[in-house]
Amino acid sequence: MSAGGVIPISWLQLALAAGFMLVTGALSVALSLGLVKDLTVATIRTYLQLTALGLVLRWVFSASLWWIVLGLLGLMTLTATRLVLKRAPDAPSGLSLGVFLSLFVTGVVVTFTVTGVIVRVPVWYEPRYVVPIAGMVLGNSMTGIALTLERLFSDLDLRTDGILAMSALGATPWEAARPSVRTALRAGLIPTINSMAAVGIVFIPGMMTGQILAGADPVDATKYQIVVMLMVSAATAIGSIMAVMLSYRHRFTDEGVFLERGLRDTDVSGA
Amino acid sequence: MTQLLLSARDIYATRLVEGGRVDVLAGVSLDVAHGEVVELSGPSGAGKTTLFLALARLLPGVTGSLSLDGEPAEAIAPQVWRSRVALLPQRATLVAGTVRENILLPYTLKARADCTPPGDAAQRAALDAVGLDAVALDRDASRLSVGQAARVALLRVVLTSPQQLLLDEPDASLDDVSAEQVAAMTARFAADGGAVLRVSHVRANDKADACYRLAAGHLERVSL
Numbered sequence: 001m002s003a004g005g006v007i008p009i010s011w012l013q014l015a016l017a018a019g020f021m022l023v024t025g026a027l028s029v030a031l032s033l034g035l036v037k038d039l040t041v042a043t044i045r046t047y048l049q050l051t052a053l054g055l056v057l058r059w060v061f062s063a064s065l066w067w068i069v070l071g072l073l074g075l076m077t078l079t080a081t082r083l084v085l086k087r088a089p090d091a092p093s094g095l096s097l098g099v100f101l102s103l104f105v106t107g108v109v110v111t112f113t114v115t116g117v118i119v120r121v122p123v124w125y126e127p128r129y130v131v132p133i134a135g136m137v138l139g140n141s142m143t144g145i146a147l148t149l150e151r152l153f154s155d156l157d158l159r160t161d162g163i164l165a166m167s168a169l170g171a172t173p174w175e176a177a178r179p180s181v182r183t184a185l186r187a188g189l190i191p192t193i194n195s196m197a198a199v200g201i202v203f204i205p206g207m208m209t210g211q212i213l214a215g216a217d218p219v220d221a222t223k224y225q226i227v228v229m230l231m232v233s234a235a236t237a238i239g240s241i242m243a244v245m246l247s248y249r250h251r252f253t254d255e256g257v258f259l260e261r262g263l264r265d266t267d268v269s270g271a
Numbered sequence: 272m273t274q275l276l277l278s279a280r281d282i283y284a285t286r287l288v289e290g291g292r293v294d295v296l297a298g299v300s301l302d303v304a305h306g307e308v309v310e311l312s313g314p315s316g317a318g319k320t321t322l323f324l325a326l327a328r329l330l331p332g333v334t335g336s337l338s339l340d341g342e343p344a345e346a347i348a349p350q351v352w353r354s355r356v357a358l359l360p361q362r363a364t365l366v367a368g369t370v371r372e373n374i375l376l377p378y379t380l381k382a383r384a385d386c387t388p389p390g391d392a393a394q395r396a397a398l399d400a401v402g403l404d405a406v407a408l409d410r411d412a413s414r415l416s417v418g419q420a421a422r423v424a425l426l427r428v429v430l431t432s433p434q435q436l437l438l439d440e441p442d443a444s445l446d447d448v449s450a451e452q453v454a455a456m457t458a459r460f461a462a463d464g465g466a467v468l469r470v471s472h473v474r475a476n477d478k479a480d481a482c483y484r485l486a487a488g489h490l491e492r493v494s495l
Contacts, residue, residue, distance in 0.1 A: 179366075
C-alpha cells in the first residue's frame with residue numbers, strides 16, 4: 001500500500017460488497033422479517049445514489065466554479081428542507097420558509113467559517129472543502145431541526161391544559177410555549193452532546209476514518225475531526241434554535257390563542 | 272344602578288364535533304355589573320366552557336362584540352384583556368415548582384411587568400382563607416391533592432386582582448366545607464368591586480345575584 005492514497009476498489013470488488021446484503025436478505029427470509037424488498041431497494045439506491053454523487057462531485061471539483069458550488073449548496077438546502085417537513089407530519093403548515101432559512105443560514109455561516117477562518121482554504125469556494133463540509137453541516141443540522149420540531153409540536157399538544165392556563169393568565173405565545181421550546185431544544189441537542197462525549201472512545205468518526213484510509217497522519221486527521229465535531233454541534237444548535245423560534249408561533253392565532261387539536265380544522269387565521 | 276363591567280353582544284361560536292360544525296353559541300348576549308356574582312348553568316355539553324373561552328378571548332373564530340368597562344375589546348390587547356378578564360379553566364394546571372412559585376407565576380409574564388407581586392404574608396392569608404392553612408408556601412405543587420391544587424390555581428388568578436373572574440367549576444373537586452370557603456372568597460372579590468361569572472355543576476350557589484341558563488346555543492335569565 002502506498003502511503004499517500006487509498007487502495008482503489010474495482011467495480012467487480014464493489015459488486016462483492018452486495019454479498020453483505022445477500023446474507024442479511026437470507027436472514028430476513030429465514031426469520032420471516034418481510035424486509036427483502038426494502039433491503040433490495042435500499043441496496044440499489046445506495047449504489048445508484050452514491051455512484052451518481054461521486055460522478056457529480058468529480059465534475060464539480062474539476063469545473064471548480066463558484067456558481068456551481070453555490071447552486072449545489074442551494075439544492076442541498078432545499079432537499080434538506082423537504083426532508084425536515086416530511087418528518088414532522090403533525091407540524092402546522094407554513095413552516096417551509098423558516099426551516100429553509102434556518103438551514104440556509106446555518107449552512108452558509110458554519111461552512112464558510114470553517115473553510116475561511118479555521119482551515120483557511122486559499123480559494124473561498126474550493127469545492128473539495130466546501131461541498132463535503134456543507135454536506136456534514138446540513139445533514140446534521142437537518143437531523144437536529146427535524147427532531148426538535150417534532151418534539152416541539154408534540155410537547156405543545158401534551159401541554160394543552162397548561163398552555164390554556166398560561167394564556168388565561170395573560171401569557172404571550174412565547175411565554176406559554178417556552179417550556180416546550182426548552183424541552184424540544186434539549187431533545188434535539190442531546191444526541192449531539194452525547195456523540196461529542198463518546199467520540200474517540202466508543203467510535204472513530206466517519207470523516208477521520210476516511211482520512212486515515214486515505215493515508216493521512218492520524219493526528220492531522222484528529223485535528224480535522226475535532227473541527228468537524230464542533231462545527232456539527234454548532235450547526236445543530238444554531239439550526240435547531242432558529243427553526244424553533246421561527247416555528248412555534250404557527251401553532252397560535254394572531255390573538256395568541258393556542259390551536260389545540262380540536263381547533264385546528266376550523267378557519268381561524270386572524271380570528 | 273350598578274355600573275356595567277363585562278358586556279357581550281350576539282356571540283356566535285362554532286366548534287368541530289365529530290367532524291361536523293356545531294353552533295355552540297348562537298347569538299348569546301350577557302351583561303355583568305361591578306360587584307355581581309352571576310351563576311351560569313346548563314346541561315353538560317351545552318357550551319358553558321365555550322362561552323367562557325369566548326369571553327376570555329381564548330377561542331378563535333368567535334363573532335359578536337365584547338366590551339369591558341365600556342371599552343370595546345378591539346381597543347384592548349388580547350394579553351391585557353385576559354389579565355383583566357381572568358379565566359380559571361376547569362382543569363387546574365400548576366407548573367413544576369413550589370406553591371409560591373405557582374402563585375407568583377402571573378407576575379413573571381410581560382402583561383404584568385409593572386405589577387407588584389403579593390408578599391409571603393398576603394399569600395399566606397389567601398391560602399388560609401380557602402382552607403389551605405396546612406399547605407406551606409414551599410410545598411412542592413406536584414404533591415398537592417386535586418382539591419388543594421384547584422384552590423391554589425384559583426388563588427393564583429384571584430391574587431392578580433383582575434376585574435372579571437370567569438370560574439369554570441371552581442368547586443368540582445372540593446368537599447362542602449372547602450366549596451363554602453371558595454364561595455365566600457369569590458363573594459368577597461365581588462364585594463370589593465370585581466365581578467364573578469361562575470359555573471357550578473355540583474351544588475346550587477345561594478350567593479349568586481343573577482342566574483343564567485345556557486341551552487341549545489341560547490342564554491336565558493333564570494329567576495333566583
